[in-house]
Amino acid sequence: MNVLNALCLSAVCLLAGCIGPPLPLTEQTRTQLSQQAPVRFVLTFDDGPSGSGWWNPTARILDDLADNPVMPGIKAVFFVQTGAIGGGGSDTGRELLRREGRDLHILGFHSATPRHTNHRSLSPEQLEQSLRDGLRIIAEQSGQQATLLRPPFWNYDHRTFAAYRAKGLRVLLTDLSANDGKIYGFNMSPRRRANLLLQVSQVRERIAKGELPTVDGAIPVVVTFHDVNRYTARHIHEYLQILIDSARADGLPLAAKPFYDDQAQLLRAATARTVPDDGRGVHLPGIWDWLWDHNGH
Template sequence: MKFIVFKRPALRNAMLWAILLFVVLAYRENVIAVFSSKLKPIYSAEVTTSEIGLTFDISWGEKTPEPILDILQEKGVKATFFLSSPWAAKHEDLVKRMVADGHEIASHGNRHIDLNTLSPGEIEREIMSAHEVLQQITGQKISLLRPPNGAYDNKLISVSQRLGYQVIQWSVDSLDWKRPGPEAVIHNVLNGLPNGHGAGPGDIILFHASDSAPDTIKALPVVIDQLRAKNYQLVPVSQLLKSATKTWPPESNLPPLEQTGSS
């Protein structure tokens, strides 16, 4: 008679668990991305106020930013400027004027590339290299990120959250970068695409202050006046979020994480 002896695989199981733990720790952002299918940036906010977030992206050029700053100063409006760090480093005078005028500075990253195509480590380096430049120039705490081209995935959002950043998109797009003409830019903001979803309380408006969007200079005063005529208030994104009871989509309501980068 043959006896079958079952050997306890304790050592093998321990090794497998150790390997799994190593993978989770080494590639935690990728693991989060696999098991969390609903990480989203903030597109808009639910508010009980009349506030609308006004934002501008800048990655290149020097002709458009100053006229836009003049308009905002004349109208007494504060906004959020999402700046790429190479542009900011070359135009410190304009960035410092933004700060002096009371505007909020946020990050548009370092290189103007789709961050969701990078590894977690590369994403962190891109965010933190921009963070260091922008914070050194402005003296502000930089905690909002609009990824270049609006490109994101779970990996990007989880890395951003770990670094103390909230990822901000938009709910109203001026499409000014397409150079459709000032009237079209005004229409896109006030009436929306499709028609019927023009800017209202809780929305975040996307403009560009790069030289690729010259129509913004003529469109912006009209947009400000028309929105004010509806008793709406244009504010920086951080102020809008302070007034928010929640953000949209629901998956963007993530608890803020402690910032681990430079402060």
């Protein structure tokens, strides 16, 4: 990551508490929403699995997706780091990859390097090897052939996008972010409700304009968390409820099942939300749109 990116990310940390009110719901938007399908949330988790032997957050999240008071049996997409030191490259991490497969979650590719490396910093040969290694490990551990990818830092360019597609991988970004990517230090989210309430209102406007596709009778809205964050793991029940509360408060109709509990339906929904080509404008929550617009894909 270059100096400008680092400065921008520092600014994000300083301004994290500055969350404005949700966009007002106008009668025009309300009318437009009545003509759209209801929403279902596609839950995604980045950077895992955790390799910790102490109160493993990935294991806790898997437990809570299976059994929670909001909607038991939720399936999610886990964008995994198969080579991460103390994570997906560890014995504990590999067992969690196997568990995610057994639990019928979807495993997507995030990285196969020891660190959370920006793919754009890898040479063509290094990226090719990384993709090959990661896909092999996902298949060996989970029995799945990964088709979804989320690049670290959401960042890609024409070269890396072409490399993804050559491996049959499609880029999935996000509509909503819990802003929980900070794992060490101050990793709490004291304004998590206000943050999601605002973001849901912004996505609502795009839905009202017909910008998001309908899949199996519902509009999939992608949400991003990090399963290596213990704060997220401790509050996953609350986050699920916040998403439902935010949709209702923002006037966004929800499907009878607000989350996905079927792997095949989840895969169809997530695939429909992938980036169709590397020249298409994309939307990311918060400052990420501004950041990558100024640094290029």
